[in-house]
Structures are given as C-alpha cells and as structure tokens.
Amino acid sequence: MSELGYTLKVFRQIGMLKPVLPHRLIGAGLQLVKWGPGLPSGVNAAAKRFPNQLAIIDDAGEITWTELAEQINQFTQALKDRGIEAGDSVAVLSRNHRYMIIALIAVMQAGGRVLLLNTMASRSQLGELAKREGAKLVILDQEFLEVGADVEDDSIILCWADDDAPDRYPTVAGLLTGQPTKAHPKPARHGQIIIFTSGTTGLPKGAKREEPADLKPLIAFFGAIPYRGNSTVVLAAPLFHSWGLINFGFGLSTAPTYVLRRRFSAEQVLRDIDQHKAKVLVVVPLMMQRLVDADPVMVEKTDVSSLEVTASSGSALAGDLANRFMDLFTDSVYNFYGATETGWVTIASPKDLREAPGTAGRPPFRTFVKILDADGREVPQGETGVIHVGNDMPFGGYTDGNTKAFADGLMNTGDLGFFDENGRLFVSGRDDDMIISGGENVFPRELEDALIEHPDISDVVVTGVEDPAFGQALAAYVVVKDGASLTEQDLVAYAKEHVARFAVPRRTMFLDELPRNPTGKVMKRELPEFE
Incomplete structure (x- = not known):
C-alpha cells in the first residue's frame, strides 16, 4: 500500500x-x-468538531469539549495575569484529572515550558528540579503540599483541591472564575513539555519532548494501535509519564471521551469499562497484573466485552502476562516498546503476543530498527x-544539554535484543543490566x-550482584502471594527446572x-542490599 493510501x-x-458540518x-x-x-x-479542534460531546469523565464529574476548551482559555489568562510569558517554566505535579489537563495545555497556550513531575517525587527532588529548571510557578495537587514545602507559598497553585484546602493557596478551579473564555493568540514561542525520566537509579533527567512537525507520527501510532474515532478511553x-501523555495527546485527534481517575483501582477500571462501554484501556504492565489478579466476583459481574484495545507500555511485560490478560478479558493487548527519549521502537499486536509470547513486536510505519554490535555494525x-x-x-535532548548516542543515524536505546525469523523484536534487557557469570552473558529478564x-x-x-566464585551472579527479590509459603530452596529448585544453570539465583x-x-x-536504588 502506498504511503498516501495508508x-x-x-x-x-x-x-x-x-462527515462533519462544514463550519x-x-x-x-x-x-x-x-x-x-x-x-x-x-483540544480546540475537538471542541470545534464535537462541541457537545463529553471530553472528560473524572472524579469531579463530566465536562464537554467546549467547556474544556473554554476553561483552558480562562486559565491561560490567569497564568498571564500572574506574569507567565513565552519561554517561562511551570512545574506540574498532579494525578490524572481535568485540572491537570487544563493546567498543562494553558501553560502551552501561553508559550511556556511544562515540567511534568513524577508523583513519587521527593521534597528534595521537587526543590532541586524546580530550581534547576527555573520554575516560576508550581501547580500541584493538595496531597503534594508537603513535597512542595521548599517552594515559596506565592509560587504555588493547587491543581486538585479538597474541601479542607488551605485558603492561602489559589486553585486552578478558583482562578477560572471571571476570566474570559475567548481564544488566545498564538504565543511568540511554541509551548514545550519536559518529561522527567523515571529516576530509578538517580535524580530524574529532564527530557525535552518536541512536538511533531506533521501528522506522520500520529499515522504510525494509530496504524499499529487501532483506536477508532469518538471512542471512550479509560x-x-x-x-x-510519556506513555499516558502520548495516548492523551495523539488520542485528541480521534475526539474521544477520556475517563480519568486520580488513583488506580482494578475494580474501578472494570466498572468504568462496563458503565461507559469503553473501547480503549491505557495501562502500564503493573496495572494489567492487578486486573488479572482482581476479585473474581468483580470480574464475573462486569462486562468488558466492549474493550478493543488495551494499550500497554512503561516497563517489560512479565512472563505470559499479556496472554493471561487476554484469556480473562478480550484479545486486545497492544504492547508498546519504547522510551521517553526514543518514542516508539516496536509495537506488538494481540496476534504477535499469542504467537510469540514475550515479543516486543514489529517496527510501525516509518520506523527503522537495527541491531548493532559494539562497533556499529x-x-x-x-x-x-x-x-x-x-x-x-x-x-530534543536533555535539559542539561546532553543527548542520546547515535550510530548509523539511529538512536541507541541502551537495550539489547534480537529479531526472530518473522521480523519480531525480542528485548533481552538493558545493556548495563547484563552480567557475566562464570563466563556466560546473563540477563535478569x-x-x-x-x-x-x-x-x-x-x-x-x-x-x-558480586560473587566470589563466578565474578557476578543473579539475585532475586521476591514477593510471595498472601497465604503462600516459599523458601529459598524451593525457589532455587524451581529456577533449575526453568532456566539455564548460570541463570539460577545465588542470592x-x-x-x-x-x-x-x-x-x-x-526503583532499584531503594532495594535493600545483601549483607
């Protein structure tokens, strides 16, 4: 098929x-x-095309696309009134809800830089990152006020505020009052989003996520993950995180209805899919695991047959999780392999995951993937x-001026992997996770x-971990299911039956x-050390 046809x-x-009314x-x-x-x-195009359609269903209720666009315009003016200009940085520390969306897009409409912070950020991390990135304002949910204790009070706006919120802090909802809903002119500088890497081993790095110059990335994404127009997306x-953000951002072109919840609950997700006949669910693998482990009674009494796409990314799919999920719910899992810096690398369809469990899938439209050796061959x-x-x-590189390494014109992901005979990619693990145990290359995965x-x-x-006999060896940190009993000897015996001898854990x-x-x-830096 030609590129135009595709x-x-x-x-x-x-x-x-x-078909939509011409105007x-x-x-x-x-x-x-x-x-x-x-x-x-x-957002503004969705409001023009489907003004009365619900845009967001969240813990605060429902809001249409027109109402959402108008409230974003109101908050954009509120930010300008507080001195935010094109190029200024505004930190946002928030869970999923409408006020986060309003804040995020309003900063961009003002031409600002959004610093999207992880909800597990510590007080010292927030203080250091806000200082390092020059944040003029910090917009955070009330629950994170302790995290923001080192930020000046007059620089804080509450994103989500409960009834007992301190009066000294303005809120996003409150700042909308009395502001005009009219559209704003294009700023002198294009708005930008800085996503902070997960920081699993150190202080998070700010990764500049450039907005695409055209619609080709959108075509690649939806060509591999088949969203449909005007669907409900949980x-x-x-x-x-880049996975949630890309699904929201690209999803806007489909004018969906988003269901957002401030906290994840497997039971609430099942209820939302059932009640709203959702066609798309966007998760990270840990959420898939929680859904597979959900109360069987709840699973039985909720109808999730409407689910056509379960889009997953953020970490590796453990074992046969995708197939267990599809056996229990619907054949809908599309697993996205990529990173904040790389965007996508490959995407695995339900068919790929059924035929080759553990695969990361195939490169989508206009995506080029090569496996290179240490010399770039x-x-x-x-x-x-x-x-x-x-x-x-x-x-766009990191905010400290560094960027990723390239070879043969392609970005180094830092992961090791191989292609099978059907063109499916398999990821062995991080390049720096590989150990040499007794002369063998061993991957924790x-x-x-x-x-x-x-x-x-x-x-x-x-x-x-270091090992006196083998140089290095694998160590397993294990969580046992409630009510179960497992010894180290049991675990080693099981491992000997399922992996090569050099991959059996020694600790x-x-x-x-x-x-x-x-x-x-x-967060590997938070794992306890072996004595």
Missing part, C-alpha cells in the same frame, strides 16, 4: 474523515493551522546486539519471566512489596 486508511479508522470542519482546520500539531490544537496510565538475524531506532518522533510464573510469587525483580531476599514507581518500574 494515511487515508488510518484517517478513516480514527474518524478524521467522518465545524473549517474551524478545526484553522486550529491546526494556528497551533500546529500538538495539544492546544487537539486512561489509567499516569499522564505525567549490523548483526545477523537472531544474534543479540544493541537496539537502535529512528522514527518521526523528535527527541530471563529469570524474572520464569519466576513470575511460579504460582506462589506475586512480584519479582532480579539484579546482578534471594523475600520482601513484602517491591519499591515501584507509578509506571511500574522498580
């Missing part, structure tokens, strides 16, 4: 070619011309090397995938829970 096919799928279509087109591809044009993944099919990628999602399938294990992470520690961030990644 583009038209995707546009029909997501509803961009759906509404012209109005939407003018928003794209004015703002260019990005969040402001997406967006459970955190919006501060492409390795033969089936051999492991460093994964490199090129696509239409520009990476193989042991993790084996152990998570043990009937008595609910969570596990594997790391490398084991049992924990009540693993220190995971909201996207499901294990």
Whole structure:
C-alpha cells in the first residue's frame, strides 16, 4: 500500500474523515493551522468538531469539549495575569484529572515550558528540579503540599483541591472564575513539555519532548494501535509519564471521551469499562497484573466485552502476562516498546503476543530498527546486539544539554535484543543490566519471566550482584502471594527446572512489596542490599 493510501486508511479508522458540518470542519482546520500539531490544537479542534460531546469523565464529574476548551482559555489568562510569558517554566505535579489537563495545555497556550513531575517525587527532588529548571510557578495537587514545602507559598497553585484546602493557596478551579473564555493568540514561542525520566537509579533527567512537525507520527501510532474515532478511553496510565501523555495527546485527534481517575483501582477500571462501554484501556504492565489478579466476583459481574484495545507500555511485560490478560478479558493487548527519549521502537499486536509470547513486536510505519554490535555494525538475524531506532518522533535532548548516542543515524536505546525469523523484536534487557557469570552473558529478564510464573510469587525483580566464585551472579527479590509459603530452596529448585544453570539465583531476599514507581518500574536504588 502506498504511503498516501495508508494515511487515508488510518484517517478513516480514527474518524478524521467522518462527515462533519462544514463550519465545524473549517474551524478545526484553522486550529491546526494556528497551533500546529500538538495539544492546544487537539483540544480546540475537538471542541470545534464535537462541541457537545463529553471530553472528560473524572472524579469531579463530566465536562464537554467546549467547556474544556473554554476553561483552558480562562486559565491561560490567569497564568498571564500572574506574569507567565513565552519561554517561562511551570512545574506540574498532579494525578490524572481535568485540572491537570487544563493546567498543562494553558501553560502551552501561553508559550511556556511544562515540567511534568513524577508523583513519587521527593521534597528534595521537587526543590532541586524546580530550581534547576527555573520554575516560576508550581501547580500541584493538595496531597503534594508537603513535597512542595521548599517552594515559596506565592509560587504555588493547587491543581486538585479538597474541601479542607488551605485558603492561602489559589486553585486552578478558583482562578477560572471571571476570566474570559475567548481564544488566545498564538504565543511568540511554541509551548514545550519536559518529561522527567523515571529516576530509578538517580535524580530524574529532564527530557525535552518536541512536538511533531506533521501528522506522520500520529499515522504510525494509530496504524499499529487501532483506536477508532469518538471512542471512550479509560486512561489509567499516569499522564505525567510519556506513555499516558502520548495516548492523551495523539488520542485528541480521534475526539474521544477520556475517563480519568486520580488513583488506580482494578475494580474501578472494570466498572468504568462496563458503565461507559469503553473501547480503549491505557495501562502500564503493573496495572494489567492487578486486573488479572482482581476479585473474581468483580470480574464475573462486569462486562468488558466492549474493550478493543488495551494499550500497554512503561516497563517489560512479565512472563505470559499479556496472554493471561487476554484469556480473562478480550484479545486486545497492544504492547508498546519504547522510551521517553526514543518514542516508539516496536509495537506488538494481540496476534504477535499469542504467537510469540514475550515479543516486543514489529517496527510501525516509518520506523527503522537495527541491531548493532559494539562497533556499529549490523548483526545477523537472531544474534543479540544493541537496539537502535529512528522514527518521526523528535527527541530534543536533555535539559542539561546532553543527548542520546547515535550510530548509523539511529538512536541507541541502551537495550539489547534480537529479531526472530518473522521480523519480531525480542528485548533481552538493558545493556548495563547484563552480567557475566562464570563466563556466560546473563540477563535478569530471563529469570524474572520464569519466576513470575511460579504460582506462589506475586512480584519479582532480579539484579546482578558480586560473587566470589563466578565474578557476578543473579539475585532475586521476591514477593510471595498472601497465604503462600516459599523458601529459598524451593525457589532455587524451581529456577533449575526453568532456566539455564548460570541463570539460577545465588542470592534471594523475600520482601513484602517491591519499591515501584507509578509506571511500574522498580526503583532499584531503594532495594535493600545483601549483607
């Protein structure tokens, strides 16, 4: 199929070619011309095309696209009244709800830089990041006031405020009052989003996420993950993370109805899919695991047959999780492999995951992936090397001026992997996670995938440790299911049956829970050390 034919096919799928009253279509087109591809044009175009459709259902109620666009305009003016100009930085520390969306897009309409902070940020991290990035304002949910204790009071705006919120802080909702709803002119400088890397091993780095210059990234995304126009999307993944943000941002072109909740609950997700007949669910793998482990009675009494797409990313899918999810719910899992810096690398469809469990999938439209050796040469099919990628999602570098390494014109992902004979990518693990044990190259991922399938294990992470006999060896941190009993000897015996001898753990520690961030990644720096 030609590129034009493929583009038209995707546009029909997501509803961009759906018949709309001429004046509404012209109005939407003018928003794209004015703002260019990005969040402001997406919201304003949706408001022009489907003004009375629900835009967001959240813990505060319901809001239409017109109401959302008007409130964003009101808050944009409120920010300007507080001195925010093009190029200024505003930190946002918030869970998923309408006021986060309003704040995020209003800063961009003012031409500002949005610093999207992780909801697990510490007081020292917030203070240091806000200072380092020059934040003029910090917009945060009331629950994070302690985290923002080092920020001047007059620089704080409450994003989500409860009834007992301190009077000394203005709120996003309160600042809307009395402000004009009229559209704002295009700022002198294009708005920008800075996403902070997960910081699993150190202080998070600010990654500049450039808005795409055209619609090619959108075509690649929806060509591989088949959203449909005007669908209801339960967006459970955190919006501060690139996975939640890309689904919100790209999803705007489909004019959906988003269901947002401030906290994840498997039971609430099931109720939302059932009640709103949601076609799309956006999650991280840990949320998929929680849904698989949900109360069987709740699973039985809720109808999730409307679910066509379960879009997952953020960390590796453990073991056979995708197929267990699809066996229990619907054949809907699309697993996205990529990173904040790279955008997407590959996307696995339900068919891929059924036929080759554990695969990261195939490169989507206009995405180029090569496996290179240490000298930058492409390795033969089936051999492991460093994964490199090129696509239409520009990476603007880190805010400290550094960027990712490139080879053969492609970005180094830092991951090792290989392609099978069917062109499917398999990720072996991080380049710096590989250990050499007794002369063998060993990846923690193989042991993790084996152990998570043990009937008595609910969570596990594997790391490398120094070993006097083998140089390095694998160590397993294990969470045992409630009511189960498991010894180190039991675990080693199980591992010997499922992995090569050099991948059997030589150290084991049992924990009540693993220190995971909201996207499901294990915060390895917080794991206890072995004596």
